[in-house]
Amino acid sequence: MLLVDLATFLVQCLNAVQYGLLLFLVASGLTLIFGIMGVINLAHGSFYMIGAYLAFALAPYFGDWFVTRLIVGVLLAAGFGYLLEWAFFSFLYRREHLQQVLLTYALILVFEELRSILVGNDVHGVPAPSWLSGSFPLGELMSYPWYRVFASVACIVVALALYWVVNRTRLGMMIRAGASNRDMVRGLGIDIRLLYRVVFAGGVALAALAGMIAAPLSSVYPGMGGSVLIICFVVVVIGGIGSITGALIASLLVGFVDTFGKVFFAEYSGVFVYLLMAVILVWRPEGLMKRGY
Amino acid sequence: MRGLAVPLIALAVLLALPALLTPYTQDLVVRIAIYAIFALSLELLVGMTGLVSLGHAAFLGIGAYATVLVSGDAGASLGKVLVIGIPAAAVYALFVGALSLRTRGVYFIMVTLAFAQMAYFVAHDTKLGGGSDGIFLYVKPVIEFGGTTLLSLDDRRHLYYTVIAALVATYALLALVGRSRFGHALAGIRVNEQRMRAAGFATYWYKLAAFVIAGSIAALAGVLLATKDGAVNPELMSWHESGAVLLMLILGGIGSLRGAVIGAAAFTLLKELFQAEALIGPLASHWQLSLGLAIIAFVALLPKGLIGLRARLTGAAHG
Numbered sequence: 131m132l133l134v135d136l137a138t139f140l141v142q143c144l145n146a147v148q149y150g151l152l153l154f155l156v157a158s159g160l161t162l163i164f165g166i167m168g169v170i171n172l173a174h175g176s177f178y179m180i181g182a183y184l185a186f187a188l189a190p191y192f193g194d195w196f197v198t199r200l201i202v203g204v205l206l207a208a209g210f211g212y213l214l215e216w217a218f219f220s221f222l223y224r225r226e227h228l229q230q231v232l233l234t235y236a237l238i239l240v241f242e243e244l245r246s247i248l249v250g251n252d253v254h255g256v257p258a259p260s261w262l263s264g265s266f267p268l269g270e271l272m273s274y275p276w277y278r279v280f281a282s283v284a285c286i287v288v289a290l291a292l293y294w295v296v297n298r299t300r301l302g303m304m305i306r307a308g309a310s311n312r313d314m315v316r317g318l319g320i321d322i323r324l325l326y327r328v329v330f331a332g333g334v335a336l337a338a339l340a341g342m343i344a345a346p347l348s349s350v351y352p353g354m355g356g357s358v359l360i361i362c363f364v365v366v367v368i369g370g371i372g373s374i375t376g377a378l379i380a381s382l383l384v385g386f387v388d389t390f391g392k393v394f395f396a397e398y399s400g401v402f403v404y405l406l407m408a409v410i411l412v413w414r415p416e417g418l419m420k421r422g423y
Numbered sequence: 424m425r426g427l428a429v430p431l432i433a434l435a436v437l438l439a440l441p442a443l444l445t446p447y448t449q450d451l452v453v454r455i456a457i458y459a460i461f462a463l464s465l466e467l468l469v470g471m472t473g474l475v476s477l478g479h480a481a482f483l484g485i486g487a488y489a490t491v492l493v494s495g496d497a498g499a500s501l502g503k504v505l506v507i508g509i510p511a512a513a514v515y516a517l518f519v520g521a522l523s524l525r526t527r528g529v530y531f532i533m534v535t536l537a538f539a540q541m542a543y544f545v546a547h548d549t550k551l552g553g554g555s556d557g558i559f560l561y562v563k564p565v566i567e568f569g570g571t572t573l574l575s576l577d578d579r580r581h582l583y584y585t586v587i588a589a590l591v592a593t594y595a596l597l598a599l600v601g602r603s604r605f606g607h608a609l610a611g612i613r614v615n616e617q618r619m620r621a622a623g624f625a626t627y628w629y630k631l632a633a634f635v636i637a638g639s640i641a642a643l644a645g646v647l648l649a650t651k652d653g654a655v656n657p658e659l660m661s662w663h664e665s666g667a668v669l670l671m672l673i674l675g676g677i678g679s680l681r682g683a684v685i686g687a688a689a690f691t692l693l694k695e696l697f698q699a700e701a702l703i704g705p706l707a708s709h710w711q712l713s714l715g716l717a718i719i720a721f722v723a724l725l726p727k728g729l730i731g732l733r734a735r736l737t738g739a740a741h742g
Contacts, residue, residue: 170529172666221723227529228475232673232722235666239715247709360540360662363533371529400544404537408522411534415525 137272142389148278150385151285155340156358157365157377158292159333165309165372167326169222172234175359176241177334181207181341182350183249186256196259200284203342204335211334215327223326242352251352256345281343288339289378296374305329309372361388364407370417379418430681434591441583450651451695453583456590457647459687462671463593464640466683469672471601472633473613477532477665478519478539482638484660485512485542486645488552491560491655498562501576501585509642515542516638520631539665547657557656560649576650586647590684593640597680600636609633674721676728685729693717 160174184203192199218237222230258277265275296302304325307315316322341354348354365384369376384403391402410418437456441449461483468474489508493499523534546552563582566574576582600606611619612626620626649655658664667690675686696702697710697717706713725732 164529170532225726227532228469228669228673228677229722229726231475231477231532231666232670233719235670236715236718236722239711239718243709243712243715247712356662360537364537367526367530367533367537397549398545400548401541404541404544407534407537411522411525416530 137268137270140268141272141274142393143386144274144278144282146386146389147382148282148285148385149389150382151282151289152340152344153358153361153365153384154289154378154381155285155343156337157362157369157381158289158374159336160362161366161369161372161374161377162305162309162329163333164366166305166312166329167219167223168312169219170227170230170234171219172231172359173237173241174333174337174362175355175357176238177207177211177337177355178341178344178358179245179350179355180210180241181338182256182345182348182354183245183341184338185342185345186249186254186350189256194259194261196262200339200342204339207338208331208335211331212327214334215330219330220323220326238355241355246352253349253351255349258346277346281347284343285340288336292336292374301328361403364403366417368407368410368417370419373417373419376417376419430594434587437587438584441580446579449579449583451691453586453651455688455691456586457644457651458668458671458691459684460586460590460593460647461641461644461668462675462683462687463590463597463680464637464644465668466672466677466680467597467600467609467633467637467640469669470677470679470683471597471606471613472609472630474524474630474634475532475669476535476634476637477662477669478535478537479637479641479668480660480662480664481519481539481542482512482516482641483645483648483664483668484546484655484657485515486642487649487655487659488546488558488645489642490564490646490649491558492552494560494562494564496561499564501564501566501574504564504646505643508646509639512642512645513635513639516635517631520634520638524627524630524634536662536665539660539662543657543660543662546660552655552657555657557654559654560652563650563653564646582651586651589643589647593643594680594684596640601680605629605632670718672728674728676730679730682728682730689729 156174156178159177160171163169163171163174181203184206185199188199188203192202218233222233225233262277262280265273266279267273294302296305304315304320307318307320308322308325308329312322315325340358361384365377365380368383369378369380383406387402387406388399391399395402437452440452444452461479464482465476465479468476468479486508489511490504493504493507519535519538523531523538526534546557547555552558563576565572565576574581574585576585600609608619608624608629611622611624612629616626645659648659671686671690672683673686674689675684676682694710694714697713698707700707703713727734
C-alpha cells in the first residue's frame, strides 16, 4: 500500500516538474521582454498557442522526425517574432503601460480570430512520435509515459542553454545589463533596437517551443493561450520581473502547488496558485528575486 | 454650472427616449448605461487615482452572481440584492486591494489580473456558481411595499429607468468625490505619491478606500447586468471583460467622467456594429478581428480618446 502511494507521489512530482518547466519556457520570455523592454505583453500567451498550432500544422510533414519538427517550428516562430517586433512592438516602448495593455489585448483578439479563420475552432490532437509513445513502469501499478520524460528533459536542456546564453555570452551580458539599466546600455552605444528585436524573437521562440512540446500532452484548442498567459503572469510576479532565476523557482513552485492542489482538492484547485501569489506578495511585494540573476 | 449643461441635456434625452425607441434599441441603451456605470467605477481608479487595474471584472461578476444566488427560485427584493451584492464585492475588493496595493505599476496590473482570475476559477470550477454554464435568474428583483409591487425589473421600462437612475447616482457620486478633499488627495497621489506621503497623507489607505468604492460601484453594475440579462456565467469575470472596460475608458478619454460614459457607448456600439451581419456582411462572424484592428487603430491614433478628439480639432482650427 505504502509503495503504491509512493509511486503515485512520484508520478505527481514528475508531473509537477514537467508542468513547471513548461511554464518556465513561456514565463522566461515574458519576464525578459518586460524586464528589458518594459512592455507588458498580454499577447505572449498567443505565442504559446501559435506554437501548439504550428506543431499541429507541421505534424503531417515530418512524421517521426519530431526533433526536426521542433527545430523548424522554433525557427519559424523566431522569424515571426522578429518581424512582429519590427512591425508592431517597436512602437510600444514609448507608450504608457495602459496603452501597451490595450494594444496587446487587441493583438490577442486578432490572433485568436486569425486562428479560427485558418484552423477553425475544433479541438485537435497532435500525435507524439512513435519512438516516444510507450511508458515505463513505476512501482507495480503505475507507469509514466516516455513523452512526458522527453518533455521535461527537453525543457531542462533549453533552460540550461538559456542559462549559458544569459550568463556566459556577450549577448547575455547585454541582456543582463539591459534588464538592470536600460538607459545606461543605450548610453554605452549598444544597438538597443537590435537587442530588443533579438530578445523579443527569443521570447516568442521559447513560448512557441513550449506550445509545441505541450501540444501532444494537452491537444490544441481555442483559448489555450489565455490560461497559460495568466499563470505566467503569476510566475513572473512571484519570481520578480526581469529575473530568469526567479522565473525558474516560481515556475516550479507553481507547478507543484497546482499539481498537488488538483490531487487533494480537485474542485478548488484553481485557487491555490493565486493564494500562493498572495502569500508571497505579503512577504515580498517585488517577488522572490528582485532584478537579479 | 457650465460643466453641467451637457450631462443635463443628455439626461433629459435619456428620460424621454423610451417613448421613442424600439425594444431592441431600448435594451441597447440599458446595456450602454450599465457599462457606463462599470466604466465610471474604474475611472475612479485609473483616471482619478492613477491605478491601472486589469481585474475589475471580478467585482462586476460578484455583484451579478450575488443577484442570482440571493434571488434563488423565489426571487428577492432589489434592496436585499443590493445589500448583499455590493458588500460582498466590497469585502473582496478590500482583500484584493489590501494585497495588491502593496505593489505598484506593472505589478499592480498583473496582481489585480491574477486575483480576478481567482474569482473566475471559483465561479468556473465549483458548484457554487453553476460551473462554466452559469445560472439563470428566474425571478427578477422587485421593490414591494405593503403587498403592492412598486417596481418590477422584469418590466422593460422599469428596468430602463432604474438603470438610468443608477447611472445618474453614480455619476453624481463620483463628481462629488472628485470635488471633495478625498478626491483631491487621490489626484495628488496620481500626480506624485511621494510628495503626498511627505505631506502627511497615509496614501495606502486613500488608495484602498478608492479601490473598495470602485469595487462596490462595479458590483452595482453587476447587479443590473445580471437583472437585465437574466443569467450569469463565469465569462463576466474573465480578463476579456476587464480588458474591455479599460478599453472603454481609453476610447472615451481617461481623466473625465464624461469620457467614461462616452467610451462605454462607443465600445458597445462598435461591438454591436461589428457583430451586425446586416451591416458588414460575412465579416460579422469574425467580429473579434475587426474589433482588434479597430482598437489598435484607436489607441495608435487617438491616445487621448474621443474626448481628446474635440480638443484636437478645435486646437487645429485655432492654429
